[in-house]
Structure formats: structure tokens, C-alpha cells
Amino acid sequence: MAITEMIIDSNRSSAELPDHKCIVLRERGAKRCLPIWIYDFKAQTLGLKAQTPGAGRPTIYDLVSSLVKKFGLSVKYALINEFKENYFYAKLIIGAGEIKVEFDCRPSDALNIAAKVNAPVFAEQKVLDEAGVFLNENEELKPYGLNPGDFN
Numbered sequence: 001m002a003i004t005e006m007i008i009d010s011n012r013s014s015a016e017l018p019d020h021k022c023i024v025l026r027e028r029g030a031k032r033c034l035p036i037w038i039y040d041f042k043a044q045t046l047g048l049k050a051q052t053p054g055a056g057r058p059t060i061y062d063l064v065s066s067l068v069k070k071f072g073l074s075v076k077y078a079l080i081n082e083f084k085e086n087y088f089y090a091k092l093i094i095g096a097g098e099i100k101v102e103f104d105c106r107p108s109d110a111l112n113i114a115a116k117v118n119a120p121v122f123a124e125q126k127v128l129d130e131a132g133v134f135l136n137e138n139e140e141l142k143p144y145g146l147n148p149g150d151f152n
């Protein structure tokens with residue numbers, strides 16, 4: 001399995017779907033992107049990662065990161081591992097030392113948890129080959145062929 005490191009490049013909107021945001025993952029050191037549409041509230045939570053600890057009520061991502069840490073584990077990385085029928089699939093890899101366990105989860109949850117603990121994000125090469133796009137900085141994204149229920 002070939003994987004590529006991704007960075008969270010931007011959080012974009014579309015007039016067509018005001019209740020959703022597009023989280024754009026970009027290949028580190030390259031221009032190919034994965035546009036992942038998620039519900040707006042999960043995108044907003046992703047933006048909260050920079051807030052100081054103790055600000056506001058804890059999110060589920062705070063809880064997960066605390067549980068992982070309390071048990072002496074760490075989030076190794078988030079992985080966008082599949083793209084099927086307009087859906088992205090993800091795994092969160094948690095472990096200690098050389099031991100790693102994979103957990104299936106929504107891409108929005110994997111990205112939020114990885115961002116919360118500053119863990120890297122990767123995408124499988126097959127996902128980049130199938131769903132990767134090249135975007136201009138100000139290009140408006142449109143959810144072609146998708147329905148409002150088709151989001152991760």
C-alpha cells in the first residue's frame with residue numbers, strides 16, 4: 001500500500017450547499033488535492049483545533065484524544081483509504097511503539113482527531129489517482145453528481 005502525506009490546505013464553501021464545507025487536503029509538496037465534503041459543524045470543529053485548552057466545552061475529539069493519551073497510546077496518523085461511490089473512507093491508526101491498531105471512521109472524524117493531536121494525515125495512492133484534482137487557489141468547488149446526503 002503506497003501512501004502520500006497530505007496537509008489540510010483549506011476549508012471552502014459552495015453556494016449550492018450552504019450547510020456543508022469542503023475540506024481540501026493537498027499533497028505535501030505538490031498541487032494535487034482531495035476535496036472532501038463534510039457537514040459544516042464538523043468543519044467548524046476542525047477550525048477549533050488551535051484554540052487554547054479549556055476554552056469552551058470539550059468536543060468528542062477532545063474526549064477521544066484524552067482517552068488515547070490516558071491509556072498511554074498515541075494517534076499515529078489518519079488515513080484516507082478508499083473512495084467508492086462518491087464517498088471517502090478513512091481509518092484512524094492508534095498505537096504505542098511499534099503496535100498499531102486501525103479503526104474505521106468517517107473522514108471528518110479522522111481529520112478532526114488528527115488535527116487535535118497534531119498527527120499526520122495520509123491518503124492511499126489509489127484514492128489520489130481516482131479522486132485527486134488540481135485546484136486553483138480561488139476556484140469554487142461544486143459537488144458534481146452528489147446529493148446533500150452524500151457527505152462524510
